[in-house]
Amino acid sequence: xxxxxxxxxxxxxxxxxxxxxxxxxxxxxxxxxxxxxxxxxxxxxxxxxxxxxxxxxxxxxxxxxxxxxxxxxxxxxxxxxxxxxxxxxxxxxxxxxxxxxxxxxxxxxxxxxxxxxxxxxxxxxxxxxxxxxxxxxxxxxxxxxxxxxxxxxxxxxxxxxxxxxxxxxxxxxxxxxxxxxxxxxxxxxxxxxxxxxxxxxxxxxxxxxxxxxxxxxxxxxxxxxxxxxxxxxxxxxxxxxxxxxxxxxxxxxxxxxxxxxxxxxxxxxxxxxxxxxxxxxxxxxxxxxxxxxxxxxxxxxxxxxxxxxxxxxxxxxxxxxxxxxxxxxxxxxxxxxxx
Amino acid sequence: xxxxxxxxxxxxxxxxxxxxxxxxxxxxxxxxxxxxxxxxxxxxxxxxxxxxxxxxxxxxxxxxxxxxxxxxxxxxxxxxxxxxxxxxxxxxxxxxxxxxxxxxxxxxxxxxxxxxxxxxxxxxxxxxxxxxxxxxxxxxxxxxxxxxxxxxxxxxxxxxxxxxxxxxxxxxxxxxxxxxxxxxxxxxxxxxxxxxxxxxxxxxxxxxxxxxxxxxxxxxxxxxxxxxxxxxxxxxxxxxxxxxxxxxxxxxxxxxxxxxxxxxxxxxxxxxxxxxxxxxxxxxxxxxxxxxxxxxxxxxxxxxxxxxxxxxxxxxxxxxxxxxxxxxxxxxxxxxxxx
Numbered sequence: 001x002x003x004x005x006x007x008x009x010x011x012x013x014x015x016x017x018x019x020x021x022x023x024x025x026x027x028x029x030x031x032x033x034x035x036x037x038x039x040x041x042x043x044x045x046x047x048x049x050x051x052x053x054x055x056x057x058x059x060x061x062x063x064x065x066x067x068x069x070x071x072x073x074x075x076x077x078x079x080x081x082x083x084x085x086x087x088x089x090x091x092x093x094x095x096x097x098x099x100x101x102x103x104x105x106x107x108x109x110x111x112x113x114x115x116x117x118x119x120x121x122x123x124x125x126x127x128x129x130x131x132x133x134x135x136x137x138x139x140x141x142x143x144x145x146x147x148x149x150x151x152x153x154x155x156x157x158x159x160x161x162x163x164x165x166x167x168x169x170x171x172x173x174x175x176x177x178x179x180x181x182x183x184x185x186x187x188x189x190x191x192x193x194x195x196x197x198x199x200x201x202x203x204x205x206x207x208x209x210x211x212x213x214x215x216x217x218x219x220x221x222x223x224x225x226x227x228x229x230x231x232x233x234x235x236x237x238x239x240x241x242x243x244x245x246x247x248x249x250x251x252x253x254x255x256x257x258x259x260x261x262x263x264x265x266x267x268x269x270x271x272x273x274x275x276x277x278x279x280x281x282x283x284x285x286x287x288x289x290x291x292x293x294x295x296x297x298x299x300x301x302x303x304x305x306x307x308x309x310x311x312x313x314x315x316x317x318x319x320x321x322x323x324x325x326x327x328x329x330x331x332x333x334x335x336x337x338x339x
Numbered sequence: 340x341x342x343x344x345x346x347x348x349x350x351x352x353x354x355x356x357x358x359x360x361x362x363x364x365x366x367x368x369x370x371x372x373x374x375x376x377x378x379x380x381x382x383x384x385x386x387x388x389x390x391x392x393x394x395x396x397x398x399x400x401x402x403x404x405x406x407x408x409x410x411x412x413x414x415x416x417x418x419x420x421x422x423x424x425x426x427x428x429x430x431x432x433x434x435x436x437x438x439x440x441x442x443x444x445x446x447x448x449x450x451x452x453x454x455x456x457x458x459x460x461x462x463x464x465x466x467x468x469x470x471x472x473x474x475x476x477x478x479x480x481x482x483x484x485x486x487x488x489x490x491x492x493x494x495x496x497x498x499x500x501x502x503x504x505x506x507x508x509x510x511x512x513x514x515x516x517x518x519x520x521x522x523x524x525x526x527x528x529x530x531x532x533x534x535x536x537x538x539x540x541x542x543x544x545x546x547x548x549x550x551x552x553x554x555x556x557x558x559x560x561x562x563x564x565x566x567x568x569x570x571x572x573x574x575x576x577x578x579x580x581x582x583x584x585x586x587x588x589x590x591x592x593x594x595x596x597x598x599x600x601x602x603x604x605x606x607x608x609x610x611x612x613x614x615x616x617x618x619x620x621x622x623x624x625x626x627x628x629x630x631x632x633x634x635x636x637x638x639x640x641x642x643x644x645x646x647x648x649x650x651x652x653x654x655x656x657x658x659x660x661x662x663x664x665x666x667x668x669x670x671x672x673x674x675x676x677x678x
Contacts, residue, residue, distance in 0.1 A: 220605075261604055
């Protein structure tokens with residue numbers, strides 16, 4: 001057991017895209033668990049696009065990280081010392097532990113993981129928040145039906161890979177949009193999507209070829225040029241599942257209201273009876289976690305659902321990996337493995 | 340009984356805003372009802388914004404009126420001659436009769452009206468398609484709740500006046516947007532909306548004053564500058580009921596796809612969990628007509644629901660009235676009364 005706790009703080013609020021100097025690595029004293037708490041040694045940290053929003057001091061659905069505060073994330077770890085009757089050393093747990101090596105948390109704030117059921121890191125991806133996001137968004141908004149065409153942006157990412165596969169399981173055609181040949185190849189061959197579109201190429205021509213019958217459901221992770229290309233191809237009664245618009249997360253918060261690039265003219269929404277709906281998984285998702293997990297484990301057991309993790313080793317690499325995530329440089333669900 | 344049938348044809352497809360020469364008035368022979376048909380003498384024609392779409396040869400949810408065809412509309416009339424056992428001379432009926440003085444229609448295509456229940460022209464407005472549109476859109480998409488703020492554009496129009504009053508009946512605050520002092524005065528005093536906003540004035544300042552707690556539901560009839568002003572004021576979980584965007588109905592159909600003005604950046608849709616949904620009353624509305632009518636008659640009987648018609652006299656005035664409707668010059672539900 002080390003005697004200090006390495007942690008990454010928000011050094012200052014980014015202007016536009018975060019840069020390394022927006023973060024600061026420091027060694028803090030190892031936290032002491034109080035009665036009823038456990039000391040958790042973190043094994044895998046989850047890096048997710050929503051964390052960019054926490055770096056801004058803007059009104060949102062969650063509070064910003066304060067300057068000098070530990071960067072927020074979910075993480076998976078093992079109990080290193082327990083002052084809670086239900087947890088023992090070595091137990092695997094999930095919680096909101098932050099970008100750091102250790103944390104002391106009340107036992108009731110932890111979710112216990114069974115490593116025999118699935119590798120613990122999946123609690124941050126396919127069986128965690130990103131997978132739950134895909135499941136909730138398709139269930140509540142996308143509602144893919146047999147034979148429909150579902151287009152998923154950021155399709156090799158943590159949420160997109162699950163959304164596309166669940167759409168296929170529902171009997172729909174899954175078309176994935178990703179950046180570059182390797183990702184497109186992956187979603188076609190490994191995830192068995194029906195078609196792949198490389199957003200670095202001619203989007204219009206590729207979408208025409210991949211979606212000859214138009215688009216019934218669009219899973220929105222990115223915004224920008226991809227949204228502009230997909231929107232006019234939506235069929236009557238099409239649904240846009242608004243999960244994220246990463247292409248503009250680095251817009252300065254002041255500029256977001258005044259200077260954000262315009263979106264599609266909404267005229268066709270009436271004529272085509274489109275539904276464009278945003279959601280945040282935290283609103284209702286965790287209440288349905290058991291149902292989600294049981295269904296997902298069934299798909300995994302039957303060989304219907306695969307996943308890919310992009311594993312970065314060592315806490316010090318987290319800022320660069322996170323900056324890369326916002327630029328689409330990750331390939332699969334991004335996690336930081338700690339030793 | 341005259342021996343000819345005056346009717347207004349689509350002379351040519353408009354380029355942008357319709358002009359009088361896009362229409363042609365002609366005298367046709369009086370139609371002869373076949374066995375099972377009735378001859379209807381039209382009393383009130385309904386002029387509605389959707390008819391602008393029928394003038395274009397563009398893909399839509401309904402077929403365009405052919406060049407040289409009679410302009411489409413619903414109308415209320417009286418049976419002038421019957422070859423159908425269930426209809427007698429003088430009966431009031433509703434149907435898709437077109438911009439003309441008479442039509443011969445199968446009895447099964449007619450809806451019988453009881454003039455003792457409500458004035459027959461209301462079957463084109465508060466108790467007809469526009470009222471049903473308001474009722475369906477609020478029920479399925481807007482879902483106003485007690486204490487919420489509902490903003491209705493084109494609030495003195497056929498749909499808007501009903502939408503705002505139904506929102507109030509549901510316990511919400513109704514804020515109407517209309518053009519000019521007379522319409523704003525009307526929606527405040529006659530329809531008892533909670534606030535009125537004149538879109539010819541400073542929209543931002545007026546919306547701030549009228550909606551201090553933000554906007555929960557926006558009833559979209561117009562698009563353009565009004566939509567741009569309302570969108571950033573939507574609250575978390577806000578709904579946009581996309582009923583129409585009359586501000587761009589006169590965009591040339593070729594230009595509609597390529598040159599339509601941009602809409603709002605959709606980024607806030609995610610963070611605020613907004614729902615933007617279009618609908619067409621014909622999809623499910625008429626199946627629910629009985630329930631709608633019973634509810635509306637209850638409100639009318641209890642003095643909770645009022646309406647205003649803008650009555651133009653004589654078929655020859657229909658084109659100018661319709662052109663004015665697209666410019667917001669009507670005041671209330673626009674009908675043409677025939678003698």
